[in-house]
Amino acid sequence: MTTTGARGGTALRRQPAVFARHLEHCVDVLRQHLVCHADLEAFVVNWRVGQEKPYADFAVRKTCVDFEHLLEWSKRHKDPSAQ
Numbered sequence: 284m285t286t287t288g289a290r291g292g293t294a295l296r297r298q299p300a301v302f303a304r305h306l307e308h309c310v311d312v313l314r315q316h317l318v319c320h321a322d323l324e325a326f327v328v329n330w331r332v333g334q335e336k337p338y339a340d341f342a343v344r345k346t347c348v349d350f351e352h353l354l355e356w357s358k359r360h361k362d363p364s365a366q
Contacts, residue, residue, distance in 0.1 A: 328340065
């Protein structure tokens with residue numbers, strides 16, 4: 284996490300209580316994202332003759348977000364007054 288920037292981030296280093304609140308906020312935003320965007324794809328398991336339990340099939344292909352495209356889009360659409 285950065286502690287410098289347009290919002291006077293250097294103050295975060297000088298004020299531990301402010302830094303703690305900022306860190307708590309950032310962690311909570313990540314938590315909310317994980318909860319709201321959980322992976323709901325089926326988890327595939329296969330049975331094998333002679334095995335007591337099924338085993339996970341980790342060869343399942345997933346479709347991920349094109350992160351580079353997302354970064355480029357965010358650069359093109361950012362607030363020009365933001366630093």
